[in-house]
Amino acid sequence: MVLKYILLGLLSEPASGYELKKTFNDSLNHFWAAELSQIYPTLKKMKSEKLIVSKRMRSVIGPDKKLYSRTKKGKEELLKWLSGKPLYGYYRFHYAAQAFFLSEKKDAKKALQFYCELREMFQTKLAELEQIEESLKGMEPGWLDVLPEESFYPYLTLRMGIHKMAGNIAWCDECIAHIERRVHKK
Amino acid sequence: MVLKYILLGLLSEPASGYELKKTFNDSLNHFWAAELSQIYPTLKKMKSEKLIVSKRMRSVIGPDKKLYSRTKKGKEELLKWLSGKPLYGYYRFHYAAQAFFLSEKKDAKKALQFYCELREMFQTKLAELEQIEESLKGMEPGWLDVLPEESFYPYLTLRMGIHKMAGNIAWCDECIAHIERRVHKK
DNA sequence: CTGAGCATGTAACCCGTTACATGATTTC
DNA sequence: GAAATCATGTAACGGGTTACATGCTCAG
Numbered sequence: 001m002v003l004k005y006i007l008l009g010l011l012s013e014p015a016s017g018y019e020l021k022k023t024f025n026d027s028l029n030h031f032w033a034a035e036l037s038q039i040y041p042t043l044k045k046m047k048s049e050k051l052i053v054s055k056r057m058r059s060v061i062g063p064d065k066k067l068y069s070r071t072k073k074g075k076e077e078l079l080k081w082l083s084g085k086p087l088y089g090y091y092r093f094h095y096a097a098q099a100f101f102l103s104e105k106k107d108a109k110k111a112l113q114f115y116c117e118l119r120e121m122f123q124t125k126l127a128e129l130e131q132i133e134e135s136l137k138g139m140e141p142g143w144l145d146v147l148p149e150e151s152f153y154p155y156l157t158l159r160m161g162i163h164k165m166a167g168n169i170a171w172c173d174e175c176i177a178h179i180e181r182r183v184h185k186k
Numbered sequence: 187m188v189l190k191y192i193l194l195g196l197l198s199e200p201a202s203g204y205e206l207k208k209t210f211n212d213s214l215n216h217f218w219a220a221e222l223s224q225i226y227p228t229l230k231k232m233k234s235e236k237l238i239v240s241k242r243m244r245s246v247i248g249p250d251k252k253l254y255s256r257t258k259k260g261k262e263e264l265l266k267w268l269s270g271k272p273l274y275g276y277y278r279f280h281y282a283a284q285a286f287f288l289s290e291k292k293d294a295k296k297a298l299q300f301y302c303e304l305r306e307m308f309q310t311k312l313a314e315l316e317q318i319e320e321s322l323k324g325m326e327p328g329w330l331d332v333l334p335e336e337s338f339y340p341y342l343t344l345r346m347g348i349h350k351m352a353g354n355i356a357w358c359d360e361c362i363a364h365i366e367r368r369v370h371k372k
Numbered sequence: 373c374t375g376a377g378c379a380t381g382t383a384a385c386c387c388g389t390t391a392c393a394t395g396a397t398t399t400c
Numbered sequence: 401g402a403a404a405t406c407a408t409g410t411a412a413c414g415g416g417t418t419a420c421a422t423g424c425t426c427a428g
Contacts, residue, residue: 001386001387002278002280002283003387003388005283005287006283006286006287009283009286009287009290012290016407016408017407017408017409018406018407018408028283028286031277031278031279031282031283031286032278032279032282032283033276033278033388034388035388035389035390036407036408036409037388037389037390037391037409037410037411038387038388038389040408040409040410041409041410044409059396059397059406059407061396061397061398061405061406063395063396063397063406063407063408064396064407064408065406065407065408066407066408075290078287078290079290079291081284082284082287082288082290082291083291083296084284085303086280086281086284086285086300086303086304086307087280087281087284088280088281088307088311089278089279089280090219091217091277092188092217092218092219092275093217093218093275093346094188094272094273094274094275095272095273095274096217096218096343096346097188097191097192097195097214097217097218098267098268098270098272098273099272099339099342099343099346100192100195100214100217100339100340100343101191101192101195101264101268101339102268102339103335103336103338103339104195104198104261104264104265104268105265105268105269106335110269111339114272117271117272118272121272121274125274144364145367145368145371149289149292150289152289152364152368153285153286153287153288153289153297154286156285156361156364157282157285157286159357159360159361160279160282160285160354160357163353163354163356163357163360164350164353164354164357166353167349167350167352167353167354167356168346168349168350168353170349170353171345171346171349171350174345174349175342175345178330178338178342181331182331182338185331187414187415188415189415189416202379202380203379203380203381204378204379204380219416220416221416221417221418222379222380222381223381223382223383223416223417223418223419224415224416224417226380226381226382227381227382230381245378245379245424245425246425247377247378247424247425247426249378249379249380249423249424249425250379250380250424251378251379251380252379252380
């Protein structure tokens with residue numbers, strides 16, 4: 001139930017479900033995602049658990065919205081989660097599954113093509129993240145040290161995405177070199 | 187339905203559900219996992235789709251087992267999947283969610299501790315992967331070039347895991363340095 | 373005779389996705 | 401009047417996990 005804790009974390013400022021979804025799109029997207037159809041029921045459940053309260057608000061544009069705020073109990077729950085050990089989980093990489101069985105194709109050139117396509121995908125993702133980083137960066141050299149904490153820690157997770165993608169690209173380059181050497185040896 | 191294709195890929199040699207589970211434990215574990223309670227129904231469904239056939243086999247030790255083999259249709263299905271573009275998917279990193287909200291703790295030392303623990307986790311995983319790699323490596327310098335294809339491509343996915351972990355560790359080191367600088371500045 | 377490993381399965385549940393349903397307001 | 405954006409929800413389904421159920425054989 002990680003979504004619950006993420007919503008709790010985002011509700012340091014009151015927000016509606018719809019607004020929370022937008023935050024996902026532009027702040028947490030490189031490591032998490034959630035659809036509205038999941039957010040709404042989760043908020044409902046959190047409210048029944050008294051982790052948050054809601055207030056009906058008139059919206060200037062569009063229909064009324066429900067502004068959710070975190071309760072004291074909610075804040076405690078969040079801190080408890082943050083105090084736990086970092087949790088790793090298990091990951092499923094679809095492209096790795098494909099890469100694992102590449103020998104079935106009996107054609108090293110196809111394998112080479114696969115890794116080149118994969119590299120391009122990673123390169124695109126990396127460029128996206130670097131663009132976000134660029135827009136965040138101040139122009140003075142000490143900008144990072146004066147960033148407020150609420151922006152500093154999220155920035156570090158953006159760096160995670162960048163490191164991951166760089167690692168992926170390095171992997172692809174290595175694989176491409178290995179496969180090419182094999183092709184030429186033959 | 188990636189599991190279906192993975193099982194299809196593993197069935198280049200006939201095997202039972204129980205044996206396939208063991209393969210997961212020692213060959214694909216760094217990028218995929220599957221429980222027996224998921225493998226058995228999946229095999230059943232694949233059989234009904236005529237992608238595989240089964241044969242009852244007497245086991246020397248323990249009860250009878252069902253040996254599954256891939257059919258021609260199954261092989262075709264597998265090749266079709268392998269010919270598709272590499273699929274990326276979306277990923278959810280629990281520890282990143284925690285890292286995102288570290289400012290809530292109001293204590294940079296706690297944040298530092300979090301990243302140190304995370305780094306240790308990655309280091310442990312990396313060591314595991316490197317040990318597997320060590321046991322795979324031959325002693326002659328050209329060992330990789332003479333590896334048969336069915337071992338070469340899986341080896342490359344092991345390299346993926348190693349690159350990912352190295353990237354994660356580099357990220358942690360960077361974060362730790364940033365946070366320490368902030369603490370000292372204050 | 374107990375426990376570990378071999379072997380196969382079902383049931384309940386949880387998380388997340390896609391599709392569907394509804395309706396207001398603003399802009400072109 | 402159509403399309404885009406704001407706003408909230410429900411229903412069906414899929415993939416995966418945990419727990420449960422059963423039974424064989426071998427080693428200590």
